[in-house]
Amino acid sequence: MKDPFDPATRIQDMLHFDEFGGVNPAITDSSTFTFLDPETMSETFLGHTEGCFLYSRHWNPSNKFLADTLASMEDTESAWVTSSGMAAITCSILQCCRAGDHIITSVTTYGGTFAFLKNILPKYNIEATFVDITDLESVKSSIRQNTKLIYTESITNPLLQVSDISSLSAIARQNNLLLMVDNTFSPMIISPARLGADIVVHSLTKFINGKNDCVAGAICSTKKFIDDLSNVNDGTAMLLGPVLDPLRSSSILKNLHTLHIRMKQHGQNALYAATELKKLGLRVRYPGLHDHPQHDLLKRMMNKDYGYGGMLVVELPSLQSANEFMRIMQMEGVGYLAVSLGYFKTLFSNSGKSTSSEVPEDIQRSMGLTEGFVRFSIGLDNNMERSVEKMKACLRKLHLI
Numbered sequence: 494m495k496d497p498f499d500p501a502t503r504i505q506d507m508l509h510f511d512e513f514g515g516v517n518p519a520i521t522d523s524s525t526f527t528f529l530d531p532e533t534m535s536e537t538f539l540g541h542t543e544g545c546f547l548y549s550r551h552w553n554p555s556n557k558f559l560a561d562t563l564a565s566m567e568d569t570e571s572a573w574v575t576s577s578g579m580a581a582i583t584c585s586i587l588q589c590c591r592a593g594d595h596i597i598t599s600v601t602t603y604g605g606t607f608a609f610l611k612n613i614l615p616k617y618n619i620e621a622t623f624v625d626i627t628d629l630e631s632v633k634s635s636i637r638q639n640t641k642l643i644y645t646e647s648i649t650n651p652l653l654q655v656s657d658i659s660s661l662s663a664i665a666r667q668n669n670l671l672l673m674v675d676n677t678f679s680p681m682i683i684s685p686a687r688l689g690a691d692i693v694v695h696s697l698t699k700f701i702n703g704k705n706d707c708v709a710g711a712i713c714s715t716k717k718f719i720d721d722l723s724n725v726n727d728g729t730a731m732l733l734g735p736v737l738d739p740l741r742s743s744s745i746l747k748n749l750h751t752l753h754i755r756m757k758q759h760g761q762n763a764l765y766a767a768t769e770l771k772k773l774g775l776r777v778r779y780p781g782l783h784d785h786p787q788h789d790l791l792k793r794m795m796n797k798d799y800g801y802g803g804m805l806v807v808e809l810p811s812l813q814s815a816n817e818f819m820r821i822m823q824m825e826g827v828g829y830l831a832v833s834l835g836y837f838k839t840l841f842s843n844s845g846k847s848t849s850s851e852v853p854e855d856i857q858r859s860m861g862l863t864e865g866f867v868r869f870s871i872g873l874d875n876n877m878e879r880s881v882e883k884m885k886a887c888l889r890k891l892h893l894i
């Protein structure tokens with residue numbers, strides 16, 4: 494019998510044998526590669542040689558090990574790794590679109606993505622319509638003659654809406670569009686390509702690496718799309734040049750092998766914190782809670798056993814109360830007041846004033862990003878009860894509960 498799909502098993506089954514048999518593949522510390530004969534070199538430039546390395550901005554063996562493992566995790570034919578999540582997003586969008594094209598995007602995306610779509614692409618005559626991605630009718634009614642792409646995040650930043658990837662994919666197919674999904678918040682939990690996404694992008698900086706010691710990204714898609722991205726004549730990844738350093742890709746690959754254990758612990762801790770904070774009467778957003786609007790949708794889409802993710806939102810009555818809460822949580826050792834996510838310690842920030850500050854305030858308010866919005870990335874705490882007790886003590890001190 495065929496095993497059911499499981500992203501962690503996929504990673505486990507990737508065996509890399511290098512020349513000397515090291516259990517971790519040797520790091521290829523070279524920017525350029527020798528050829529035995531000039532003919533092979535010219536064939537490689539034409540993209541006709543499989544498995545030949547030319548120059549590390551194009552491909553590097555260490556990056557290939559990481560890319561192949563990510564492709565296997567996302568169940569795509571191929572993948573490419575980049576020096577940041579933003580590079581993965583911008584190169585993929587620019588590879589798909591040309592002047593005159595139109596994109597439909599979730600209004601709640603990572604702030605950098607929002608800013609790229611709103612402020613950079615119009616310079617090249619590529620226009621974006623921002624919609625509530627959970628409203629499939631508004632997605633459909635935004636489609637135009639020149640629409641090329643639907644863009645979303647599987648779990649959106651920072652509102653934690655869940656995208657209905659299968660339905661978005663059906664809309665994309667019917668209208669001959671591409672569906673691109675940023676899966677940064679939910680690696681292993683959701684497998685967008687299996688639900689019909691054409692391109693899956695990641696910021697590896699977050700859960701996948703999990704150490705906050707580097708910035709990196711990935712693009713997972715068909716072999717054709719990855720070949721196009723790396724084409725020496727018109728590939729955006731090749732020509733814009735956001736190459737990942739092989740030293741970093743080798744360390745990310747090692748961290749990828751513990752991702753499944755970390756995702757389970759992040760999810761278990763976040764569900765516990767969400768449940769306890771909710772009991773106090775606070776406004777809590779967490780996709781694992783029954784009152785989350787897309788809780789049932791997520792349950793239908795998710796892979797088994799990885800939980801509902803490590804991201805959690807508490808909405809306090811004002812900016813001032815949010816700031817006070819974060820200040821004393823840091824003093825009490827709940828975690829760090831810092832942007833980013835997927836770290837082993839809990840991180841928290843006010844999204845409207847940080848990672849979504851690129852979104853104008855009126856749009857923030859209309860999409861439901863309130864002033865006192867505290868976004869948590871829940872850590873790997875071994876004793877989450879103790880951590881939640883500390884959070885409660887901070888709330889009491891500020892008379893918020």
Ligand SMILES: *Cc1c(COP(=O)(O)O)cnc(C)c1O
Binds near residue numbers: 579698
């Ligand atoms: C952080 C983040 C990005 C950008 O990734 P970088 O690695 O910082 O460039 C994109 N999308 C989401 C959802 C993110 O959280």
